[in-house]
Amino acid sequence: MTDQTISPKIQNTASGVFMMLGAFVMYSGIDVLSKGLGEQGYHAIAITWGRTGIQVLMLIPFIIHAGGIGALATRHPLLQLLRGIVMMLAGIFFVAGLAYLPLATMTAINFINPFLITILSIFFLKEIVGKHRWIAIAAGFIGALVIIRPGTESFHPAGLFSIAAATCWAISVIVTRMVQDKDNGLVTMFYTAVIGVVGTSFMVPFFWKPFTWDTAFYLVGIGICSIVGQGFMIGALRHASPSLLAPIGYSQLIWATLFGYVLFGNLPDNWTWVGTAIIVLSGLYMWWREEKAAG
Numbered sequence: 001m002t003d004q005t006i007s008p009k010i011q012n013t014a015s016g017v018f019m020m021l022g023a024f025v026m027y028s029g030i031d032v033l034s035k036g037l038g039e040q041g042y043h044a045i046a047i048t049w050g051r052t053g054i055q056v057l058m059l060i061p062f063i064i065h066a067g068g069i070g071a072l073a074t075r076h077p078l079l080q081l082l083r084g085i086v087m088m089l090a091g092i093f094f095v096a097g098l099a100y101l102p103l104a105t106m107t108a109i110n111f112i113n114p115f116l117i118t119i120l121s122i123f124f125l126k127e128i129v130g131k132h133r134w135i136a137i138a139a140g141f142i143g144a145l146v147i148i149r150p151g152t153e154s155f156h157p158a159g160l161f162s163i164a165a166a167t168c169w170a171i172s173v174i175v176t177r178m179v180q181d182k183d184n185g186l187v188t189m190f191y192t193a194v195i196g197v198v199g200t201s202f203m204v205p206f207f208w209k210p211f212t213w214d215t216a217f218y219l220v221g222i223g224i225c226s227i228v229g230q231g232f233m234i235g236a237l238r239h240a241s242p243s244l245l246a247p248i249g250y251s252q253l254i255w256a257t258l259f260g261y262v263l264f265g266n267l268p269d270n271w272t273w274v275g276t277a278i279i280v281l282s283g284l285y286m287w288w289r290e291e292k293a294a295g
Helices: 008-038 044-066 068-072 077-098 103-124 131-148 158-179 185-201 213-239 242-264 270-294
Strands: none
Touching (some): 008 044, 008 077, 008 103, 008 213, 008 242, 044 068, 044 077, 044 185, 044 213, 068 185, 077 103, 077 185, 103 131, 103 158, 103 242, 103 270, 131 270, 185 213, 242 270
């Protein structure tokens, strides 16, 4: 089959799916390196400050190549500000939770992203959500409750950090979709990084621990993964809708479980697997209903 026999819509959708898969591989790398820094005594705010600072430095050559400061003009300054703030908070919340919970557990709770994105799409992107998707959303949140288990001895408040991170992430996905019509990926990544480093600069003195040469390599790795991951995500959202791409995030559990076991020697408990299964099946059902309705 040649490229000419494949419709542009299918090509775009496939490109979006592969880009989003790449994005979540990169985000798993960020999580692993961030957890590694956390286990060496670095606070989530300091890690986020270092990560966003490295991102700004790494983006400078791209900005120069694009024509200098003039290439950073934005048509959506308030939306870019909002995206930068929620991305900064998402990073802080998620890394804070990693200090107390296994990587795979934090990732599993974060799988409520598709449901949050769907809910937000109703208000900001005017998408229509039927009863089947609402059932899937409700089931997904039940799955999250199974993992967190509030009111039991197994409950750890750090699970709430993952919910907060997921909410911020979902907002950032919707905002990315809203700004991409006028602002290119470089503009979006730059403002996100600058807002992150400026915002955390006001807080980091209270949680400061000097970075060493060894830990600096962690930050460089985080910066690379973040820039590449955001680039993939922004590209993916140009080719496909947020609600279609959202279930791709489930692939991150594979990497989170593998890295968490190999590098940190921990695995999710049985109830976490049960809750994860509920969330994943609910998300896949929602995706299947969307595909059936579109077909």
